[in-house]
Amino acid sequence: MPPIANDESKVQLERLGHVVVEHADLAKFRAFAKDFGMVEERVEKDRVYYRGYGVDPYLYVAQQSKSRRPKFLGPAFVAKSQKEFDKAAALPGAKLGSLADAPGGGQIVTFERQDETYMHVIYGQKERSAPSGEEPSATHDQFGPLNTPFSKPRQGKFQRFHPGPALVHKLGHMGYVYRDFDTEVKWWTSNFNFVPSDILYHWDFSNMDVLTFMHLDHGKEYTDHHILFLQRAEPQVKKSFMHHCSFEVADFDTQLIGHQWLAQKGWKSIWGVGRHVLGSQIFDYWQDPSGFKIEHYADGDLVNEDTPTKRDVVGPFSVWGPEVPKDFGSNGIIVNVGGKI
Numbered sequence: 001m002p003p004i005a006n007d008e009s010k011v012q013l014e015r016l017g018h019v020v021v022e023h024a025d026l027a028k029f030r031a032f033a034k035d036f037g038m039v040e041e042r043v044e045k046d047r048v049y050y051r052g053y054g055v056d057p058y059l060y061v062a063q064q065s066k067s068r069r070p071k072f073l074g075p076a077f078v079a080k081s082q083k084e085f086d087k088a089a090a091l092p093g094a095k096l097g098s099l100a101d102a103p104g105g106g107q108i109v110t111f112e113r114q115d116e117t118y119m120h121v122i123y124g125q126k127e128r129s130a131p132s133g134e135e136p137s138a139t140h141d142q143f144g145p146l147n148t149p150f151s152k153p154r155q156g157k158f159q160r161f162h163p164g165p166a167l168v169h170k171l172g173h174m175g176y177v178y179r180d181f182d183t184e185v186k187w188w189t190s191n192f193n194f195v196p197s198d199i200l201y202h203w204d205f206s207n208m209d210v211l212t213f214m215h216l217d218h219g220k221e222y223t224d225h226h227i228l229f230l231q232r233a234e235p236q237v238k239k240s241f242m243h244h245c246s247f248e249v250a251d252f253d254t255q256l257i258g259h260q261w262l263a264q265k266g267w268k269s270i271w272g273v274g275r276h277v278l279g280s281q282i283f284d285y286w287q288d289p290s291g292f293k294i295e296h297y298a299d300g301d302l303v304n305e306d307t308p309t310k311r312d313v314v315g316p317f318s319v320w321g322p323e324v325p326k327d328f329g330s331n332g333i334i335v336n337v338g339g340k341i
């Protein structure tokens with residue numbers, strides 16, 4: 001990959017807002033989403049808007065697929081200002097739309113990229129007032145600071161929990177696996193303020209980059225280690241695809257109690273709970289009823305403009321946790337409950 005730096009000519013994005021996903025069976029997804037810890041903000045006939053407890057009016061839009069074939073319709077990134085939104089709307093291929101009918105309103109532009117993958121930029125939503133202080137929880141009755149061998153800040157107070165879902169805070173990151181990786185890296189990084197935190201190259205070909213974790217450059221302000229990752233598809237992949245979307249939860253106990261909750265409800269665990277190397281997140285991947293991978297994460301790293309981009313060979317993705325499943329890199333989409341594509 002060529003060196004990548006942000007500059008003012010690029011559209012400046014603030015954060016991820018939401019994803020839009022068409023499901024084979026919306027009713028089934030509603031059951032899953034409830035156990036995953038998303039809250040229904042608005043239910044329409046063939047569409048449900050879900051929120052977390054962050055500022056975004058919604059973080060996931062689930063729609064009934066008319067063909068009953070699941071389809072990922074893209075992530076929506078929030079522009080930093082009206083000026084930045086207008087810059088996005090002026091880019092080649094931009095299709096202007098409206099979010100007037102969605103919770104919080106706002107404007108949207110959509111880009112269609114290779115193999116029917118999508119990217120949206122939004123602006124002007126009425127934000128929720130996010131709670132301050134302790135995170136809302138469906139599992140924690142009482143939760144104080146952690147006691148460690150040399151430091152015992154929690155005195156005379158007890159850690160008390162009960163079973164429940166891991167409530168999600170925000171949409172933290174998502175990623176695409178692209179057949180034409182080089183073209184997409186160029187498009188995403190030359191038009192927007194994505195800057196690589198880590199670049200990984202192929203174990204046999206040191207001149208071939210295969211994966212990059214990117215953050216949004218906000219100068220001195222620290223942002224999540226990755227909000228977007230782009231991966232080079234293996235040669236046998238016929239169509240580029242979304243790999244997974246990831247939602248932030250409060251802490252390690254929330255992760256584990258939430259994991260147990262989803263398992264008890266009979267949902268399919270893909271990989272987790274474990275701790276990533278790059279980005280450091282505690283991760284937990286699940287399969288939704290359409291076959292898409294969806295992740296809970298907690299305790300991710302932050303970077304800023306002073307954090308150098310690192311380049312290394314592809315290595316282990318976790319420091320601890322279960323072994324990576326062999327098909328983790330694949331598109332898990334389930335077609336008509338039958339085979340896989």
Ligand SMILES: [Fe+2]
Pocket residue numbers: 173244245246295
């Ligand atoms: Fe992830």
